[in-house]
Amino acid sequence: MIAQGILLMTGGYLMCGLVFAIPFALVGVGKIDPHAAHGSWGFRLLIIPGTMFFWPLLAYRWIKGVHEPPAEVNPHRCAARKGAQQ
Amino acid sequence: MGVEYTSVQWNRQKRFYDFALAGGVGAFLLLFGVISKLLFPLITDEILLIRAFGAAAFVLLHVILCIGPLCRLNRRFLPLLYNRRHAGVTMAFLSLVHAVLVIITYHAGGDTNPILSIFKGSPLVGSVAGVPFQPFGFIALVILMLMAATSHDFWLANLSAPVWKSLHMLVYAAYGLLVLHVTFGVLQAEVSPIYVAITALGLVIVLGLHLTAAFKEVALDRSCNDTPGNDGFVDACALADIPEKRARIICLSGERVAIFKYDGKVSAVSNVCQHQNGPLGEGRILDGCITCPWHGYQYLPDTGASPPPFVEKVPTFNVRVKRGRVFVHPKPNPPGTRAEPGVIPVEKIELQTA
Known part of the structure; x- marks a missing residue:
């Protein structure tokens, strides 16, 4: 019974992701990443499975109007950012 | 890229x-x-x-x-x-x-x-x-x-x-x-x-x-020395330890730094490639650019920026060359910032090429 519930929830989550993935691959991907604005059809098709997994994150960025991918975080970049702010 | x-x-x-x-x-x-x-x-x-x-x-x-x-x-x-x-x-x-x-x-x-x-x-x-x-x-x-x-x-x-x-x-x-x-x-x-x-x-x-x-x-x-001297620079390595158009890797400010020697100059950049975090210091200088050994992403050694139209950038470090040794400042510059390369005295270049 529990396993069936988990399976149903997972299926529902992925189905929501698939529904989201279609407009995202067509329009949204270009909004959150400028390199994707003129991406090929092959690229748009390739990102659909990953979008099904990560759709809440991508939906959040799209709704928030984020236009650039996130800045990478590592010790050197953090120290450089901190130094630039001082 | x-x-x-x-x-x-x-x-x-x-x-x-x-x-x-x-x-x-x-x-x-x-x-x-x-x-x-x-x-x-x-x-x-x-x-x-x-x-x-x-x-x-x-x-x-x-x-x-x-x-x-x-x-x-x-x-x-x-x-x-x-x-x-x-x-x-x-x-x-x-x-x-x-x-x-x-x-x-x-x-x-x-x-x-x-x-x-x-x-x-x-x-x-x-x-x-x-x-x-x-x-x-x-x-x-x-x-x-x-x-x-x-x-x-x-x-x-x-x-x-x-x-x-x-x-x-x-x-x-x-x-x-x-x-x-x-x-x-x-x-x-x-x-x-x-x-x-x-x-x-x-x-x-x-x-x-x-x-x-x-x-x-x-x-x-563990072999890295990261204690700065009075001028704030760290004695990183001997100039002779860096092969031409290649790098010596040291650990500084919690991450590895790649110190490259090329065309009579020395530049230092963060060792972490922006693409897949590949080890830039294990790459070499090709066509004037640091080339990541993993997937060929390239960066100019003095600015840490990819040549146009590419947009990748890595942090750079200020460098000095004195008495045959390379000194690196541990504070990284923002990614893509030009750091004046350390100039190798002419007699050192002649000695190395002899």
Whole structure:
């Protein structure tokens, strides 16, 4: 019974992701990443499975109007950012 | 290094890599089929296909896991790393075919949902052979599919390289699950210990290579001096320790720094490539640019910026050359900021070229 519930929830989550993935691959991907604005059809098709997994994150960025991918975080970049702010 | 995303940025090396990969997988499947038919003449085609695709995926996973440490230990293996993600996607595809065949053969057609059926207990309860091995394989498959689905550079940029790398480190969890899946699965199907022995040998090779490479890395980081002098600069290394158009790697400010010597100058940049966090210091200067050994991403040594139209940038460090030694300031400059290269005195260049 529990396993069936988990399976149903997972299926529902992925189905929501698939529904989201279609407009995202067509329009949204270009909004959150400028390199994707003129991406090929092959690229748009390739990102659909990953979008099904990560759709809440991508939906959040799209709704928030984020236009650039996130800045990478590592010790050197953090120290450089901190130094630039001082 | 791309300005706009395409499905695959094909080039000659990638075509050759994929051709060799497809040829290798095809040859393995064929050989496995022939040998299985000779050893087990009564084997059905379904079982043969299940075993062939499962074995091909498992062997390819071993090869993929060994590429990273092999490259750390010997640069000659670097070409294998170049398009490793295509090998990973191929392995996930082989695993998927194996899983679909298993579900069709053993789990479809009953009253129970085929996926739920995988998680149902074995009838051989109370013995090692009764351990339900299929759930291990199913969870590993989910991990492998997640990795394959996020293998494009779009995910690398949008999840950020450290997050993406952490996600793809799950391959080790998948490997552990697959070792259990294969070991317990084989125990149920075969009585000969040779299959378990081969699996154990694969595990020893993978672990051994990773441990050897890790010890080498730890030794490198421990050998670094990061105590600054009165002027705030750290005595990094002797000028003579850096080969021309190559780098010396030191550890500074919590991360590795690559100090390059080229054309009578010395520049230092963060060792971490913006693409996939490859080790820039293990690359070399090609066409005036630091070239990452993993996928060829390039950066100008003095600015840490990729040449236009590319937009990748890494932090730079201020450098001085004095009395045959290289001094690096531990405070990184923002990515893409020009740092005046240290100039090598003419007599030093003449001495080195003599």
